[in-house]
Amino acid sequence: MSLSIVVLGDQLLDDHPVVPDPTDEVRVVLIESQKKLRSRAYHQQKQVLVLSAMRHYAARLRARGYTVDYYAAPSMSAGLRQHLIEQRPSALRTMAASEYDARQQQALWSARLGLPVEIIPNSQFLVGQHDPFPGSQKRVVMETFYRQMRRHFCLLMEDDEPVGGRWNFDDENRKPLKKGLQPPPIPRFEPDDITQQVIAEVKRSDHGVGQADTFAYAVTHEQAQTALADFIQYRLPLFGAYEDAMSSRYPTLYHSVLSPYINLGLLTPLEVARAAEAAYHRGEAPLNSVEGFIRQIVGWREYMMWQYWRMMPELRDSNSWGAQRLLPDWFWSGDTQMNCLRHVIEQARETAYSHHIQRLMIVTNFCLLTGIEPRAVVEWFMSFYIDAYDWVMQPNTVGMGLNADGGQTATKPYIASATYINRMSDYCQTCAYDPKARSGEHACPFNTLYWNFLLTHENQLRANPRLGPAVLGLKHLSADERIQIRQQAEHFLSHL
Numbered sequence: 273m274s275l276s277i278v279v280l281g282d283q284l285l286d287d288h289p290v291v292p293d294p295t296d297e298v299r300v301v302l303i304e305s306q307k308k309l310r311s312r313a314y315h316q317q318k319q320v321l322v323l324s325a326m327r328h329y330a331a332r333l334r335a336r337g338y339t340v341d342y343y344a345a346p347s348m349s350a351g352l353r354q355h356l357i358e359q360r361p362s363a364l365r366t367m368a369a370s371e372y373d374a375r376q377q378q379a380l381w382s383a384r385l386g387l388p389v390e391i392i393p394n395s396q397f398l399v400g401q402h403d404p405f406p407g408s409q410k411r412v413v414m415e416t417f418y419r420q421m422r423r424h425f426c427l428l429m430e431d432d433e434p435v436g437g438r439w440n441f442d443d444e445n446r447k448p449l450k451k452g453l454q455p456p457p458i459p460r461f462e463p464d465d466i467t468q469q470v471i472a473e474v475k476r477s478d479h480g481v482g483q484a485d486t487f488a489y490a491v492t493h494e495q496a497q498t499a500l501a502d503f504i505q506y507r508l509p510l511f512g513a514y515e516d517a518m519s520s521r522y523p524t525l526y527h528s529v530l531s532p533y534i535n536l537g538l539l540t541p542l543e544v545a546r547a548a549e550a551a552y553h554r555g556e557a558p559l560n561s562v563e564g565f566i567r568q569i570v571g572w573r574e575y576m577m578w579q580y581w582r583m584m585p586e587l588r589d590s591n592s593w594g595a596q597r598l599l600p601d602w603f604w605s606g607d608t609q610m611n612c613l614r615h616v617i618e619q620a621r622e623t624a625y626s627h628h629i630q631r632l633m634i635v636t637n638f639c640l641l642t643g644i645e646p647r648a649v650v651e652w653f654m655s656f657y658i659d660a661y662d663w664v665m666q667p668n669t670v671g672m673g674l675n676a677d678g679g680q681t682a683t684k685p686y687i688a689s690a691t692y693i694n695r696m697s698d699y700c701q702t703c704a705y706d707p708k709a710r711s712g713e714h715a716c717p718f719n720t721l722y723w724n725f726l727l728t729h730e731n732q733l734r735a736n737p738r739l740g741p742a743v744l745g746l747k748h749l750s751a752d753e754r755i756q757i758r759q760q761a762e763h764f765l766s767h768l
C-alpha cells in the first residue's frame with residue numbers, strides 16, 4: 273500500500289501528527305492553489321510568506337529523507353488529481369483544516385477522488401487537545417474559558433491557584449507609551465534565494481494589496497524561533513504595560529508579531545506560551561506582561577477558534593446591528609484626513625500588520641460607528657493582514673470588532689470616541705480634526721459618530737451592564753447639541 277500525506281499550506285508543523293517517519297511507501301504532498309491565492313486581494317507580503325514558507329517546508333522534509341511532491345496547481349483539487357494520476361497512491365491522509373470551507377472540501381475528497389481518505393483531528397490548537405466546554409450551546413465568556421485553559425495546561429499556576437494570586441493584571445497594563453521610550457524594532461529576515469524567487473513571482477502577478485519588495489518576515493521554523501526569542505528578550509518585559517498603546521513612530525511597539533508564524537504552524541501556541549512563562553520564572557519579565565501575553569495566546573486566540581467552530585457557518589452572515597453601508601473606497605488607499613485611520617491603513621499597506629488595538633479601536637470602531645456591512649469589513653481585513661485566516665478573522669471582525677454576532681464573542685460593543693484614541697496614541701496631535709470637539713466644522717468624526725451611535729441605539733445600549741454608564745453620559749448633551757450631532761453625523765455618513 274502506498275500512502276500520500278497531504279499537508280495544507282497553513283499546517284507547516286515541525287512535528288506534524290500526520291507525517292510518519294520517512295519510508296519508501298510514503299509521499300508528502302504540498303499544493304499551491306492559484307484559485308485560493310486569487311480568491312481575494314491578499315496582501316502581497318502574505319502571499320510571499322505562505323508560498324515561501326511552504327517551499328521551505330518541502331525542502332526541510334526532503335532534507336530529512338522524505339519524498340515530497342510539490343505542485344503549483346490551478347486549484348487544490350486539480351493538484352490532488354495530478355498527484356493521483358502521477359503517483360497512484362492507494363490512500364490519502366491529512367489533518368482537518370482550520371477553516372470551515374476547507375474542511376467541507378476535505379470531507380468530499382474521498383468521494384470525488386475515489387480512494388480512501390483519512391482525516392485526523394486538527395492538533396494545531398490547544399482547544400483541539402482540550403475543549404473546556406465540549407458541545408456547549410451556551411455562551412461562555414472569554415475569562416471563564418481562559419482560566420480553564422490555564423488550569424488544564426498548567427500555565428502560570430501554583431497548585432490550583434494562579435501565580436501571583438490573581439488571574440488578571442489589567443490595572444498595571446494598558447498605558448499610553450511613555451515619553452522617551454523607544455521600543456526595539458522587530459528582527460528582519462533577509463530573503464534567501466527561495467524567498468526572492470517567490471517575491472519575483474508575486475510582483476509579476478501584480479495581484480493583491482501592498483508591495484512584495486519589502487518583505488522581511490520569517491519563513492522557516494528556525495527564523496520563527498529567532499523571532500520568538502527576540503520578543504521574549506527585548507519586548508515581553510514591557511508588553512503588558514503598553515499592549516494598548518498606539519504610536520505613529522513605532523508600529524509594532526512591544527508586540528510580538530508572532531501571529532503570522534503561529535497561524536502557519538511555524539510556532540505552536542504552547543511553545544510560545546511556555547517561553548513567556550519560563551522568562552517569568554527566570555526573573556526576566558514581570559508577571560503583568562507574562563500573564564497579559566499568555567492571556568492573548570491561550571485565552572483570546574484559542575477562544576476565537578472555539579467560537580468560530582461553535583458559530584459557523586452562520587457567523588459569516590451575522591449582522592445584528594443591521595449595518596448596510598458600503599466600505600468607502602479610501603479604505604483601500606488610506607486617503608483620508610482622519611490621521612489615525614490614514615496612519616493605520618498606510619502602515620498595513622506597507623507591512624501587512626497592525627496590532628490589536630489599531631485593528632479594534634481604530635478600524636472596526638470606525639466601521640461599527642458608521643454601520644459598514646460586516647462582509648465588506650471582513651473582505652478588507654482578509655486582504656490587508658499577513659495573519660488573516662477565516663477561523664480567526666470571522667470571530668475577531670464579525671464578533672469582537674463589529675459586535676455583529678449578537679454579543680456572543682464580546683460582552684459589549686467596542687466603541688470609543690476621540691477621547692480614547694487621543695489618550696492612547698499620538699495620532700491626534702497632528703490631525704486636521706479636533707479630538708475635543710463633538711460638533712462643529714473641525715470636530716473629530718469619531719466624536720460625532722460615537723455620540724450619534726449612543727443616541728441612535730440608546731435603549732439597546734442601556735440594557736447592557738457594561739455600556740450603561742457610557743449611555744448615561746448622554747444626559748450631559750443639551751437638546752441643541754443632540755440635534756447638531758445628529759445632523760453632522762448624517763452629513764458625514766452621506767459623504768462617506
Ligand SMILES: Cc1cc2nc3c(=O)[nH]c(=O)nc-3n(C[C@H](O)[C@H](O)[C@H](O)COP(=O)(O)OP(=O)(O)OC[C@H]3O[C@@H](n4cnc5c(N)ncnc54)[C@H](O)[C@@H]3O)c2cc1C
Nearest residue numbers: 527528529530531568572573627628631632659660668673
Ligand atoms: C478586527 C480584528 C481582526 C483581527 N484579525 C486577526 C487575524 O486575521 N489573524 C490573527 O492572527 N489575529 C487577528 N486579530 C487578533 C490580533 O489583533 C492579532 O492576533 C495581533 O494583532 C497579532 O499581532 P501580534 O502577533 O503582534 O500580537 P500580540 O499583541 O503580540 O499578541 C500575542 C498573540 O496573541 C494572539 N492573539 C491576541 N489576540 C488575539 C485575538 N483576538 N484573536 C486571535 N489571536 C489573538 C496572536 O496569536 C498574537 O500573536 C484580529 C483582531 C481584531 C480586533
Ligand code: SF4
Nearest residue numbers: 610612690700703716
Ligand atoms: S482627531 Fe479624531 S480623526 Fe484625528 S487622529 Fe484623533 S481620533 Fe483620529
